[in-house]
Amino acid sequence: MIRTDKIRAMVYKELKQLQRDRLTAAMVFGIPVMQLLLFGFAINYNVRNIPAAWCDQAESVKSRQIIQDIQAGQVLDLQIQTRTPEELRQLIQSGKVRAGVLIPQDLSSRLQDNRSSFQILTDGSSSVVTGAVTSLASLPLYQGEHSIDYRNQEALPIQVLPLYNPEQRTAVEVIPGLIGIILTMTLMLFTAIALVRETEHGSMEMLITTPVSPMEIIIGKLLPYIGIGIFQTILVFLLGILVFRLPVNGRITDIALAVLMFISSTLSMGLLISSFVKTQFQAVQVSIFILLPSILLSGFVFPYEGMPAFARGLSKILPVTHFIELMRGIVLRGAGIAEMPLQIGVLLLFIVITMSLAWLRMRNKQLD
Amino acid sequence: MTDAAGRNYCIRTDKLTRKFGDLTAVDHLSLNIPAGEIYGFLGPNGSGKSTSIRLICGLLSPSSGKVEALGYSIPRQAEKLKSRLGYMTQKFSLYQDLSVDENLRFIASIQGLPKKIRESRIRELRRQFHLEKNRDQLTGTMSGGQKQRLALAAAIIHNPSLLILDEPTSAVDPESRREFWEYLFELVGQGMSILVSTHYMDEAERCHRLAIIQKGRLRAEGEPRKLMSGLGAEVFLAHGRSDELIHWRKELVSHNDIPGCTQIGNSLRIMITSGRKNPEAWLSSTFPFLGKVEQTRPNLEDVFVKATHQDHIQEEGRL
Numbered sequence: 064m065i066r067t068d069k070i071r072a073m074v075y076k077e078l079k080q081l082q083r084d085r086l087t088a089a090m091v092f093g094i095p096v097m098q099l100l101l102f103g104f105a106i107n108y109n110v111r112n113i114p115a116a117w118c119d120q121a122e123s124v125k126s127r128q129i130i131q132d133i134q135a136g137q138v139l140d141l142q143i144q145t146r147t148p149e150e151l152r153q154l155i156q157s158g159k160v161r162a163g164v165l166i167p168q169d170l171s172s173r174l175q176d177n178r179s180s181f182q183i184l185t186d187g188s189s190s191v192v193t194g195a196v197t198s199l200a201s202l203p204l205y206q207g208e209h210s211i212d213y214r215n216q217e218a219l220p221i222q223v224l225p226l227y228n229p230e231q232r233t234a235v236e237v238i239p240g241l242i243g244i245i246l247t248m249t250l251m252l253f254t255a256i257a258l259v260r261e262t263e264h265g266s267m268e269m270l271i272t273t274p275v276s277p278m279e280i281i282i283g284k285l286l287p288y289i290g291i292g293i294f295q296t297i298l299v300f301l302l303g304i305l306v307f308r309l310p311v312n313g314r315i316t317d318i319a320l321a322v323l324m325f326i327s328s329t330l331s332m333g334l335l336i337s338s339f340v341k342t343q344f345q346a347v348q349v350s351i352f353i354l355l356p357s358i359l360l361s362g363f364v365f366p367y368e369g370m371p372a373f374a375r376g377l378s379k380i381l382p383v384t385h386f387i388e389l390m391r392g393i394v395l396r397g398a399g400i401a402e403m404p405l406q407i408g409v410l411l412l413f414i415v416i417t418m419s420l421a422w423l424r425m426r427n428k429q430l431d
Numbered sequence: 432m433t434d435a436a437g438r439n440y441c442i443r444t445d446k447l448t449r450k451f452g453d454l455t456a457v458d459h460l461s462l463n464i465p466a467g468e469i470y471g472f473l474g475p476n477g478s479g480k481s482t483s484i485r486l487i488c489g490l491l492s493p494s495s496g497k498v499e500a501l502g503y504s505i506p507r508q509a510e511k512l513k514s515r516l517g518y519m520t521q522k523f524s525l526y527q528d529l530s531v532d533e534n535l536r537f538i539a540s541i542q543g544l545p546k547k548i549r550e551s552r553i554r555e556l557r558r559q560f561h562l563e564k565n566r567d568q569l570t571g572t573m574s575g576g577q578k579q580r581l582a583l584a585a586a587i588i589h590n591p592s593l594l595i596l597d598e599p600t601s602a603v604d605p606e607s608r609r610e611f612w613e614y615l616f617e618l619v620g621q622g623m624s625i626l627v628s629t630h631y632m633d634e635a636e637r638c639h640r641l642a643i644i645q646k647g648r649l650r651a652e653g654e655p656r657k658l659m660s661g662l663g664a665e666v667f668l669a670h671g672r673s674d675e676l677i678h679w680r681k682e683l684v685s686h687n688d689i690p691g692c693t694q695i696g697n698s699l700r701i702m703i704t705s706g707r708k709n710p711e712a713w714l715s716s717t718f719p720f721l722g723k724v725e726q727t728r729p730n731l732e733d734v735f736v737k738a739t740h741q742d743h744i745q746e747e748g749r750l
Binding site for chain 2: 069079266268
């Protein structure tokens, strides 16, 4: 039984309560803005200016040239010169620098023999730093040629050409995925809390004895949050375009369709959570339990390709993984929604399964 | 619902039973509740009052037995009952972050009141329950008594034929409780049938009829006055010092013919099972330390103690 006047009354009441609940209202607006600025400005996958030290035992023209070239590369920021390799090691151990360049005495003969010519020691406790430094190894600099006039050499045998996001700006890569994280974070939590609040405060018991049907209660409670999800998505897109020059290559209708589908999946997740917990606090706990893998395993922070098999399995059942794929596809690569049937299919399947589970749980709970 | 004798009932239950696992919360409860009166459920916490009420409202389904409310078979026809039922939950269940008017408007539209009469009905209720000054106040900031009045107003906004209240006054002060009962009598005067549960004796005494429930079973039923006069026991008062009374009481309650003994200030209220020719003389000779005793009229508390006495014996026997 679905009657629009009852649903309208529920929606109006819910919005009034939301308006009174300053903290939640602030979260609706504040979380997207804060996250966007944080991830957009603060997080950069391209590491630069790692503090480093160097020890030049060769003290030749060649060695000085190498040092200058490394400094010019900007990956390492050579700050301290040491006399012995030991000092270099100590500086790294104490954390004063993250990496150390060690040029041995026999540099010229090593270069001649085509042996590895010098070492860069890195702080292995930070894999990001090590990764960035390792990328130095592929610079032409280290290819043991007789001449260190490497500039004339051919570049790497393989050429990497980024088709999308040619400047490889992190913000552009992050924003489409961030929408998935923000919607998971806020919507799932809000809906779970909003529904549990009715049961916890006893108003559900009162509502059930009135002519409003459970379906109308749920629709009335969910509708405002669909609106909030749409508002947050538009907000992130607008800020993304204005502040971070986010290119929107796909069709707006495709984006809207994908976002609506994902909003439905987070709402049904919230609904399912609310059917399992008794208090708002428990709802928060369960939401965090789902939120953490959503952030870590969705491919938002760590690439899916680097995960072990079991993590990949987990990642595959999270709707946010597929949504992020969809968003990167549509927004950055300009793909049409029809080109990604797998992601769409999984999202739809997820909605159907969680909705049915939640509905079954509610039916059983309503009486008893 | 009318029976063969032409009496009108609002609720009838027949061997109504509800189990939660091993616990039998309501145990073969059979009741005929007359329409147009205030009917009370009296019992301690956990006696099955709330479960019975929830069964009658259709919030729970019975394990066995039957319920009929306003002629509808519950829970099968619970949907039909809803528009004619007013239900006030034990806990305040309106929205604390909405104002009085906002709450009433919400309930009015949920109850399906036509738009035209909504505002006039709310105005009428505000006046009837003295909420005019609070109309824009957030409910969470109101006193317990004000909240009860609002909850009652919301429960009857659609003019239900049957009003069910689950311990409506457990969270308000005595003054507000008295006032609240005035409202209930007003509503009965307008033709409403009311079922109310309570654990206060003074409230139970004000009901037209009363069911004493313990451990899910019906212990006594009838008009409070008749229950008191038909107690089946005599009540006496003995006087003494506080420290003596404690010892006396222990000795008295261990006797099979004394179903109840309560200390009240410097007196003991002693109940003796009826059937003796001269209970006063028997009391003085069996317990000579009591001194002079005087007979007094039974009250509702005596009825309650007597009705629930059997269980205490069983329990102590088991220990």
